[in-house]
Amino acid sequence: MNAINIGKRLEPFWDDFMIDTERTTAFHRVMNPTYKGEIFTLDCGYEKAGLISYPVILKDDKGYKMYYSPWVMKPQFHVRFAVIESTDGINWTRPNLAIFSCPELDDAGKPNNVVLERIPDGFSIFYDTNPDCPQNEKYKAIGAHHDGDKHELWCYTSGDGYHFTPQGCICEDGTFDSANTIFWKDGKYHCFFRGCHPPREDRFYNVHKSARDIRVTHSTDFKRWEAPKELSYVDGEDFELYINNIMPYERAPHILVGFPARYCEREKWTDNFEQLGCVEEKKESMQIIEARVGLAVSDGLFMTSRDGYTWTRYAEPFVACDIETSKNWMYGDCYLAYGMVEASKDTYYMYAKDNSMAFGKEKHLGLYEIRKDGFACIMADSEKKEVVTKPFIFEGSDLHLNFSTSAFGHIYVDLLDEEGNAIDGKTSFEIFGNSTDRRISFEDGSSFKDYAGKPVRLRFRMRMAKLFSMWFD
Secondary structure: OOOEEEEOOOEEOOOOOOEOOOOOOOEEEEOOOEEEEEEEEEOOHHHHOOOEEEEEEEEEOOEEEEEEEEEEOOOOOEEEEEEEEEOOOOOOEOOOOOOOOOHHHHHHOOOOOEEEEOOOEEEEEEEOOOOOOOHHHOEEEEEEEEEOOEEEEEEEEEOOOOOOEEEEEEEOOOOOOOOOEEEEEOOEEEEEEEEEEOOOOOEOOOOOOOEEEEEEEEEOOOOOOOOOEEOEEOOOOEOEEOOOOOEEEOOEEEEEEEOOEEEEEOOOOOHHHHOOOOHHHHHHHHHHOOHHHHHEEEEEOOEEEOOOOEEEEOOOOOEOOOOOOOOOOOOOOOOEOEOOEEOOOOEEEEEEEEOOOOOOOOEEEEEEEEEOOOOEEEEEOOOOEEEEEOOEEEOOOOEEEEEEEEEEEEEEEEEEOOOOOEEEEEEEOOEOOEEEEEEEOEOOOOOOHHHOOOOEEEEEEEEEEEEEEEEEO
16 A cells, blocks of 8 residues: 655545545544524515525635625516625625616615626636636636527626626536536636436436536636536435535645535425425425425535545535524525635634525525534544554654544544554553644654654544544644
């Protein structure tokens, strides 16, 4: 087994990349962000008239912009693109742009924050970090354009994030009718978008003639794109997935994370629907849009990948609907916004909208908080477990862990040679607590310095403990 050279990079324990599965008895577990409450109300006439889709967060030198798409259902269907802003991720305000005439805003006396009028479906936006990208095209918005059976991904560009110019079609090989994401990484653009495939026998609900999936394509110039490939999953299950929310992880950019929504549609209306807290809202959505909207529910998942093609995906929800109210257990629930905001040295803020299918009613932006690297972990319960790594090479002298234990729990770290044999005297002190950055040394006070550049393994002996990530410096 060749040693993995990790240098000083952070390695999360979300997958088996670093783990010798034959010697490991601990198990993976998805974690859940903490809901912190509602922080912004979407209560303008055009926001209450229909649903709100696909919020996206971008950071610039002034703070944060959050873009979103309000759908106006009556009297004439159309979709807008609007923006709110914040310096801290908590307090959000509407900029008064007045780029388009919006009587609904003027009548309500609210700032006119509409950026684009009558946009395509699946609209999203990203900030282009390609060093060769012209300054007047740094903001790129993308969305699906449908003309009969023809599906295209269109692009709009802007230099300030407010005034956009349509640039036409950039890709045709997909359906694109969900939030499509693009970012620049390692000298090329990575585009993850909506595709569809025929139903498979292991599908959760075999209702439709096609199943929604996620695909990826790449380009070096934003004009010519590779043939798309459907993503594959280690778990093998064929869940229908809506938004993908795929992005490089800020603290470990060699790893991608994704927060898709899992779409689950029942075959028919039953008495269980009649007893949901949102039954009236579901019936209304079925009348205004179509039957499947009332028959569907959704939750949010977490997944991660090293190559962008094969993904470790957790089946248990990352974000799930809470106790039933009139605002949840609807189609469109648990759709996280694309992007995160740094809340503290230990945590990130994440966001999701609620009440998305309540027509004529205000919607809310909900705030969630998650520990850094804390989307998933490898853990031990009340029984003692072990995690043994594959051989790896590191740089530096100190090991750092992001971990948590119970008061009774603990972790011990043993240094092993490349073959997995314990090295005499190289066992850590007892580790307990809850920290995103604990420096680890050996029980005799020595560091890892003498082993830098050499193939080694680590063994974590754990009880009532969670490991989120490790790194050296």
